[in-house]
Amino acid sequence: MRTARSDGQSAALAVSDRHNNGSSKINIGRLASGVGTIQVVFCYIIYSNSIKKSNKTKKERAYLDGCESLYGVRHRHTWLAKGTSSTSVFMEAFGPIMLLLLKAEQEEQRKIKRPKRRKELKVVLPQKPKPKPPPAPTRKQQVLGVRRPRIFRERTGLEGMTDEEVVERYHLPKGAIMDLYELIRVDIDPLTQRSHAIPGMVKLLNCLHFFTSGSFQTKASAVGGVSQSTFSRFLVPVIQALKKHVHLFIGFPTDKSGWQSLKRGFYQIAGLPHVIGAVDCTHVALSAPHEREEIYRNKKGYHSVNVQIIADSHCKILSLFSAFPGSSNESFILRQSSVYEGFESGKIGGGWLVGGSFYTSLPWLLTPVTEPSTDADKLYNEAQSRTCSVIEKTFKLLKTRFKCLNKSGGGLQYDPTKVSDIIVACCILHNIAVQHNVPADYIVEKSRKLAKMPNTEPELSDSAQAVRSRIIKNYFSCKCQKFRSLYSLKGH
Structure with a gap:
């Protein structure tokens, strides 16, 4: 109800x-x-x-x-x-x-059955196996706080070496090395004796061995008992110390007797009078420079420094000019040198230079006749060639004594400026060897006893062709007449 x-x-x-x-x-x-x-x-x-x-x-x-x-x-x-x-x-x-x-x-919403989402099947593509990373390099464990002990090698000296061994290794006798050391010791001796400072004599001997052996710094320094880095540090000071005294060893005579002795030596070679020097250029190989590499490539295809040298009859160097790259012409180098200025201004006179056919004929530079037409011209060319051969023998002797200048051992691994300094140092040492009569492999052949050298002074005021014609007429035409007369007497 x-x-x-x-x-x-x-x-x-x-x-x-x-x-x-x-x-x-x-x-x-x-x-x-x-x-x-x-x-x-x-x-x-x-x-x-x-x-x-x-x-x-x-x-x-x-x-x-x-x-x-x-x-x-x-x-x-x-x-x-x-x-x-x-x-x-x-x-x-x-x-x-x-x-x-x-x-x-909220209770009603919980009771509502929500449809379950179907899981989407993902298609998994087969993946290429990843390459295994290379194993990490194992590093050596550095032991901190342990300092490597200093190793002092036995440094070489002249003590205990015979005179023959000294000349064979350094191409200078003991007396010459001692005199040279006394000359430059102020510049190369250490200022202190602490920390096993390297003596000046050891520095000089190491540099001499480097110049004569033509090997790398590593080998030269190992023989001398120093490290390569130490040798590299004192090489430049030794070279600069030698260059300071270049005028004591390289130069023309300063007195009249010296000029007469110079002319007499050339006259004994082939009878060419009033010759005071033979001039030519030689190439010293070096590694390709970083700047302006193309101008250092010479006609033969390698990089070099073109060095002009004037030598006497005994292969002693009278003048040196080593500041031009390998592509420079010989005549161009001569015109840029101080010798050219000295002859043109009259500071250097009283004789002629002899040179090859690649030089331009000058009143003070005798070159061969390009097209000889007479017997006198042929005799002049023969005498001029024999006299000019002195400079070629000087180059051979220089590069034989100091193999660092010879291309057979490879070029010098330095910049052109440093190579020029090494050339100057080697030329100074070459003249010291000549002064002390160090035996050489190349000996200049002398002619038989010739007549006494004429005391007349050469005339340099005319043109180059006139000077050369006068020499041919005065000194070689008479020889041809003597040969003809002797030949006619033998025919009778």
């Missing part, structure tokens, strides 16, 4: 029953116990309005509007309801009901 209900409860239940036929399953009647029906209906209206419009049907919206008009609620967000005595009474009922409604909906 049904119990009597108030109009509000009937309407509320009607709204609840009609609403339960929709999407929501919340029963408001179950929530009305202990709370006023009006408050329940009002809270339900507020709760329903919080649902999105897309989730409500038209019937649900009509029922909600009916409930609102039934209980006098004009605005859905109005917090006052008809029949409530005060706002506080309604607020006390509003909180618990809304909490219950939210919990109920």
